[in-house]
Amino acid sequence: LKKSLMSNIYESAEATLGFISSPCLTKVELRVACRGISDRDALSKPDPCVVLKMQSHGQWFEVDRTEVIRSSSSPVFSKIFLVDYYFEEVQRLRFELHDISSGNNGLRDADFLGAMECTLGQIVSQRKLTKALLKQGNTAGKSSITVTAEELSGNDDYVELSFSARKLDDKDFFSKSDPFLEIFRINDDGTESLVHRTETVMNNLSPVWKSFKVSLNTLCSGDHDRELKVAIDFTASNGDPRNSCSLHYIHPYQPNEYLKALVAVGEICQDYDSDKMFPAFGFGALIPPDFKVSHDFAVNFDEDNPECAGIQGVVEAYQNCLPKIQLYGPTNIAPIIQKVASSASEEMHTKEAMEYFILLILTDGVITDMADTREAIVHASHLPMSVIIVGVGNADFTDMQILDGDDGILRSPKGEPVLRDIVQFVPFKDFKHASPAALAKSVLAEVPNQVVDYYNAKGIKPKCMSDYESTRTFSP
Known part of the structure; x- marks a missing residue:
């Protein structure tokens, strides 16, 4: 009973913390990847998409969502979430994973694969946060989600990149390729870090991918x-x-x-x-x-x-x-x-x-x-x-x-x-x-x-x- 009373007092104080307006201190880029997503049926892999929500006054509001990656159980999304980061506030985030079937962009309960909740401060402080996906309070199989944060400086500079390719080889006689492009940064220790993944251009041997912006300050970030x-x-x-x-x-x-x-x-x-x-x-x-x-x-x-x-x-x-x-x-x-x-x-x-x-x-x-x-x-x-x-x-x-x-x-x-x-x-x-x-x-x-x-x-x-x-x- 004594421990329960302590917990009640703590939660009562914690519950009074809410959102207030304040000057933006910095911006944070969030990159998302998933692993071990369970197939909904034996004939096909899921077409995953992650929806980012933020809590305000006790309600969840959608901030943005990733692209849909077709037929993947371990997707690495190219979409970068850019969010305002307030050091002095508790910003609660929810990452929802959905299976978006072809031709359908809506979110249906039957397509919900799991979710993960955390605070933005937890991601920023750890730089990389991996947690199990939960569905109805239980772990969704062995599926997990990884969110990586990169804090941008106030005077960040960007460069816009565009890529295209010509005369790619056919996969086989009956169909053309469905190409996408991944851009990696080579770290000093020889490891690679994904910077961007383009959209997939379906059935195309000379694709032109959408241009995107990359921060020139992505190489370093404070970690005090x-x-x-x-x-x-x-x-x-x-x-x-x-x-x-x-x-x-x-x-x-x-x-x-x-x-x-x-x-x-x-x-x-x-x-x-x-x-x-x-x-x-x-x-x-x-x-x-x-x-x-x-x-x-x-x-x-x-x-x-x-x-x-x-x-x-x-x-x-x-x-x-x-x-x-x-x-x-x-x-x-x-x-x-x-x-x-x-x-x-x-x-x-x-x-x-x-x-x-x-x-x-x-x-x-x-x-x-x-x-x-x-x-x-x-x-x-x-x-x-x-x-x-x-x-x-x-x-x-x-x-x-x-x-x-x-x-x-x-x-x-x-x-x-x-x-x-x-x-x-x-x-x-x-x-x-x-x-x-x-x-x-x-x-x-x-x-x-x-x-x-x-x-x-x-x-x-x-x-x-x-x-x-x-x-x-x-x-x-």
């Missing part, structure tokens, strides 16, 4: 892992968790403000963490066994392994932690910034330095170690990390606005300026009457630029496609 670390304020100013007026009050079915903020931001960030394990820390509480105050303890009380499985794991660790600690004080956040900065410093000195850390701090009050915090942020501005502070409750957050640095350059007590702006502060009260997705949008909108600014300053280039392991090539 973003690791989310969470820090939660357990100071006494939040109120007794047993009292319904407390900001930490655990309602049986409704998430409190800490949980709403955690889920809104975490649901986005978890798509970009390769192992979906999130270290969660607390500060400002007396903790067992000796009940001394700590400002950087593991919420799961395992100091050697503070990671939680997914955002739901963080929620459960948070709820399990509350009855075991005593809320205390003061509100010191410099120790947790320094802890994450230590991990970021180690990453910076690795050969590839491809991991970027995001520290999410949820707090209810005015910090009491302002000087140390300013010093810690100035130091962290040289490292691959960003700090997101969400102010919970109605306290005076003037100090947080200073740390944000939007109104001026933040300096350490010694006068040293930050190398770059890495702090974003948002008061949760400004979003009480808005979708929690609006909170995620506000706090995460600056993160992509902060990541790019860091790696540009260090002269670290994104990984090329050829740097990925062979499992990330397009072939399913």
Whole structure:
């Protein structure tokens, strides 16, 4: 029952995330392939087509569909889906596979072969996502679908290509060829990646295929892992968790403000963490066994392994932690910034330095170690990390606005300026009457630029496609 209540609270917070309008950050090209499609009958193979749908306000809407490939159980579609990609939103996609018989472009229930649902963030973060096709909740035989994502830069250039052929050989005396053309990119490691597959021109020995555009930026794409670390304020100013007026009050079915903020931001960030394990820390509480105050303890009380499985794991660790600690004080956040900065410093000195850390701090009050915090942020501005502070409750957050640095350059007590702006502060009260997705949008909108600014300053280039392991090539 306890685990069920935790799940209900998590799902209640998760369900409030919806679509909102925001500036387009980038565009993504999606390529689709399928494998192991079951034949509908023994006499012929299916004529597959994939329909891409996107969810908005709980409803699925068709975005686009691929061409139909005749008589194929493992099709690689030439159609490229170009979709707007919003880093700070949860964009839910559905790929439906249909068998389109000759002369019929309609979608009938009898022709439905299976579907796969995921988020756009999952595809972009993994670059290549392969999942089983499901039909009526069960796996559709051994059939699977593979979607490969390529993130385009804002100043992408394109070239338009046209191809034709003449005097192709007949397949036999009775019929002409049904030609199509496949264009591959040769990677540095010698492997091949499909760039485009033309339509099939039926019964033709001198085909002229439709022209198509190819991005000149398809050779490289960024692949910086973003690791989310969470820090939660357990100071006494939040109120007794047993009292319904407390900001930490655990309602049986409704998430409190800490949980709403955690889920809104975490649901986005978890798509970009390769192992979906999130270290969660607390500060400002007396903790067992000796009940001394700590400002950087593991919420799961395992100091050697503070990671939680997914955002739901963080929620459960948070709820399990509350009855075991005593809320205390003061509100010191410099120790947790320094802890994450230590991990970021180690990453910076690795050969590839491809991991970027995001520290999410949820707090209810005015910090009491302002000087140390300013010093810690100035130091962290040289490292691959960003700090997101969400102010919970109605306290005076003037100090947080200073740390944000939007109104001026933040300096350490010694006068040293930050190398770059890495702090974003948002008061949760400004979003009480808005979708929690609006909170995620506000706090995460600056993160992509902060990541790019860091790696540009260090002269670290994104990984090329050829740097990925062979499992990330397009072939399913």
